[in-house]
Amino acid sequence: EGEGAERLQAPSWQPQDWRRQLDNIRTMRSGKDAPVDQLGAEHCFDPSASPKQVQRYQVLLSLMLSSQTKDQVTAGAMQRLRARGLTVDSILQTDDSTLGTLIYPVGFWRSKVKYIKQTTAILQQRYGGDIPASVAELVALPGVGPKMAHLAMAVAWGTVSGIAVDTHVHRIANRLRWTKEATRSPEETRRALEEWLPRELWREINGLLVGFGQQTCLPVRPRCQACLNRALCPAARGL
DNA sequence: TTCCAGACTA
DNA sequence: TAGTCCGGAA
Numbered sequence: 664e665g666e667g668a669e670r671l672q673a674p675s676w677q678p679q680d681w682r683r684q685l686d687n688i689r690t691m692r693s694g695k696d697a698p699v700d701q702l703g704a705e706h707c708f709d710p711s712a713s714p715k716q717v718q719r720y721q722v723l724l725s726l727m728l729s730s731q732t733k734d735q736v737t738a739g740a741m742q743r744l745r746a747r748g749l750t751v752d753s754i755l756q757t758d759d760s761t762l763g764t765l766i767y768p769v770g771f772w773r774s775k776v777k778y779i780k781q782t783t784a785i786l787q788q789r790y791g792g793d794i795p796a797s798v799a800e801l802v803a804l805p806g807v808g809p810k811m812a813h814l815a816m817a818v819a820w821g822t823v824s825g826i827a828v829d830t831h832v833h834r835i836a837n838r839l840r841w842t843k844e845a846t847r848s849p850e851e852t853r854r855a856l857e858e859w860l861p862r863e864l865w866r867e868i869n870g871l872l873v874g875f876g877q878q879t880c881l882p883v884r885p886r887c888q889a890c891l892n893r894a895l896c897p898a899a900r901g902l
Numbered sequence: 903t904t905c906c907a908g909a910c911t912a
Numbered sequence: 913t914a915g916t917c918c919g920g921a922a
Contacts (some may be wrong), residue, residue: 768909788907883911
């Protein structure tokens with residue numbers, strides 16, 4: 664739901680000051696020096712791989728291997744997989760224990776081995792080795808939820824299907840009160856943001872807020888002293 | 903809501 | 913050493 668939906672009129676509610684807050688975040692992010700900027704899923708596939716569906720598969724895999732604040736762990740796992748040729752067939756030919764050693768120490772590596780194998784088999788059987796091009800089909804894959812689906816649509820297919828809400832987006836949206844009421848889950852946050860955030864910003868909001876969350880708006884002991892939004896943020900502390 | 907696999911830190 | 917930490921599944 665929400666997928667492809669267009670707002671026909673102005674939203675009934677928008678947070679106060681959100682444009683100034685967003686401008687400040689853009690400024691803080693202008694260095695593009697957060698882990699996500701070098702090691703995010705957009706950077707973990709082989710752009711020379713052909714056909715294109717191999718690149719799309721690599722994007723999905725790097726999302727499935729994502730490992731909170733430790734983008735370099737994901738990047739390392741992707742590098743080891745790519746060194747062996749990272750395709751649907753090569754993964755299906757890799758036994759689970761080998762795959763485990765290749766992706767270790769990615770968080771939740773045991774379950775990820777299982778999901779990657781299951782999902783890869785489905786891609787081969789039902790999608791001709793490609794990844795599906797809709798959120799509904801993507802979230803039906805084992806180990807793929809809404810956050811990965813929306814990012815995969817954006818990165819692999821170049822289509823904005825919704826806002827990818829991970830823990831950073833969820834936390835920061837609530838700190839800035841970018842949701843009309845406090846939200847308890849990332850899905851709730853996604854729906855609340857899509858209510859008012861102009862669609863042309865949906866694509867960039869994830870990378871912007873993830874990097875901000877990695878460097879400044881940390882989950883514990885946020886660096887409010889260093890934040891340009893400290894005077895505009897309801898959650899600012901330490902002044 | 904809890905579990906997962908560990909790293910990080912108060 | 914205890915508490916907190918993805919996002920997805922059950």
